[in-house]
Amino acid sequence: MVRVRFAPSPTGPLHLGGIRTALYNYLFAKKHKGKFILRIEDTDKKRWIPHSESYIFETLKWCQIEPDEGAGYGGDYYPYYQSKRGDIYRFYINKLLDKGHVYYAFDTDQELHKKRKEYHNMGLTFSYNYKIRMHLNNSLNMTKKQLYMKLHSGSSYVIRLKITPGEKLNMHDMIRGKIVVYTDNLDDKILLKSNGGATYHLANTIDDHLMKITHVIRGEEWLPSMSLHLLLYRALGWSTPIFAHLPLILRNDGKGKISKRNVEKLDFPILPLQWKVPDTKTIIPGYRELGYFPEAFVNMLALLGWNPGGNKEIFSLKELIHFFSFERVHKSGVYFNIKKANWFNKQYLNKKQEEILSYLQIKLQKRFLFYEKNYLSKVLHLIIDRIYFIHEIWKHSFYFFISPIYYEYNFFHQICHKKTFYLLEHYKIFLSKIPIFTSLHLRLIFKKIDKANRRIIMQLFRFALVGDLKGCDLFIIFEMVGKEESIRRIDNLMKKIRKKIFHGFFEKRT
Structure with missing residues (x-):
């Protein structure tokens, strides 16, 4: 039977390289109907960091790649802590x-x-x-x-x-x-060592043999130790396992491999879960806290150094198990790309519309706002292509439910003059007289406005409705929020402009 192990040291949080090693061990074991074992290599007490062990357990659980046996799970080869095997x-x-x-x-x-x-x-x-x-x-x-x-x-x-x-x-x-x-x-x-403790090389070799590990799957940094471990197996009269050394995950800026030693200096996440630095108490967010789905994270991680061939990139965990093989694992280092990680999350986001709607409903309920599901579904349909994470839904859809809380600073100051005020007043009256307030009808009506005015007035109306020059199709926003609310928002912007104009007037006078 295939038996593989993931053997992290509790010296800080797991990063992408560590959890990918665990994932590849898991995929290989499950493909061959074998066992995935967790062993804690905690002989280096000087580098031990509190909460590292619980972080390991929680990460494996979040990624849905929990061990079959080992530390925290039990098994026939106890103890699974090196500190207890002296x-x-x-x-x-x-x-x-x-x-x-x-x-x-x-x-x-x-x-x-x-x-x-x-x-x-x-x-x-x-x-x-x-x-x-x-x-x-x-x-x-x-x-x-x-x-x-x-x-x-x-x-x-x-x-x-x-x-x-x-x-x-x-x-x-x-x-x-x-x-x-x-x-x-x-x-x-x-x-x-001089303190009587076994070094990694001795403990690792003995444990792998006694726990009947058939395949040692680990990072490339251990490749120089392979010869030493083989000599140890031979000296002890044991048969050797099969080895596989995984490629490094490299930083996209060309500054070497990713490492938990410089995690605080990076401008992209490399930790699966949030970590609190013991000395500084700095909170470093992980993929979970940033809003990534575990399935998307695992899918992205699996393809960071391996691919099954072809153009398919979205795989369930079951599919990853089926297709995984070491024949298609890269030999050279692979570059991590945060944009690609976001892309993976978006693919899974598109399949989770019920979860997004539930999140949106909670956001609205906190403001004592209640809308029919049909309306919420229309909003989601309009903005889903603009978001990568569930928590972004409110940022991109709030204007369908409430007036802008603030206006984008630069554009607001550009339009704070009488000409804009009178233009808004004129076209507000024009808007109020349109009998059929649908996006299709509004689009046809606005085509009759001369091009010079049409462009600026559409910008001003969007600004009034959204508070920014971004957002969905203006005519759809008009239809969704309705004539009465649209005019109320235009009035609000006009009041802000008038206040700014008169405030500036009095400043000049004094």
């Missing part, structure tokens, strides 16, 4: 010590710093590897008695993997194909 890691590190695959290293930070400085002065890069390890402070240079005395003296140490030089490692990645690494280029990585 005894397991120590058991296997002892096995590696017995087999001679790892060794104790007693080098202090000062000693290693001195070596790095020496190499730097020679124009070289220091690497703790087979070329130099026999000249450093480790158990490879000690007798059993010396090692015994060293360990019992309380000296601080780490445990490193002993890389055998001269080997050619032929590896395979489901996305990138064949990868060749020479062990001469690898350093002896630390597996057990």
Whole structure:
């Protein structure tokens, strides 16, 4: 059975790259009737940030890609927290010590710093590897008695993997194909830290094996660690899982990959849910709070590095599961485009007209306004092409229900003179005498006005009805709000203009 895992660290909020990794794991598992497991890799206590874990759970739930087992869900391979698996890691590190695959290293930070400085002065890069390890402070240079005395003296140490030089490692990645690494280029990585805790490399490898993970699907940043993990599997006598390293999600401004480290500086969202920065208490909105539908977010995310071929872009979660395959995942990094994310949301918005109408009704009820559903449906039909999010409905439709609360500043000051006032007064009377107040009839009547006046008067009427020069077809607005309300709004604008004219007159006099 296919078993995959999503293994985030609780060191802050998930961003687009992290949740996409979870999504691809989920899609692959479901396609192959397998299991999707959540494991919390919380061994790095220094970087632990409160509420990160609950953020992970809530994000997966909002995206509707909840695990089959794991942290918060239970399962046969408990515990699913690395911080609770220390005894397991120590058991296997002892096995590696017995087999001679790892060794104790007693080098202090000062000693290693001195070596790095020496190499730097020679124009070289220091690497703790087979070329130099026999000249450093480790158990490879000690007798059993010396090692015994060293360990019992309380000296601080780490445990490193002993890389055998001269080997050619032929590896395979489901996305990138064949990868060749020479062990001469690898350093002896630390597996057990000086505080007795397992490093990511040791814990990750042991957990994946014991939890029977068949496919390791993770970000491209872990590709350099693949050779180390394969050597660890071999040292422990275990068969290796199949690997797939996902492409990076890049910033559209060309400034590298997206990262939660610079989330506060970005002008586009990269978090699925809202996050409160612990130190500054800054609130960073996520896609959910900004009004994106979870289905639209997941659809957008799935196509950020993968496509099934063809022109189809809108997929339900069920369809994504059916079509997903690593053969069509990109090898190179993919650019994130917020306009495309908005486009996806709009496609789903068009299918949610009942939800939009409910939202609009609530907005109206708060103002003690009540309209028949037929009227609301007409309004929605007129403005739905102008909106990308449900919360934008009021901004684009308020003038069908209430008079403008304010007028656009620049245009209002352009028209504050007597000529405009008298023009509005004349055509207000003209409007009041039109017997059939339908958009079709009004359109025909207005065609009879000379072009010069027609353009300006239509602008002024729109401004009176909407408070701006934007909005739906003017004649449809006239018909929808009716003659009486239209004239009342024109009167309101005239009062504002007259007040401004006289106010300016008195200012000049004084």
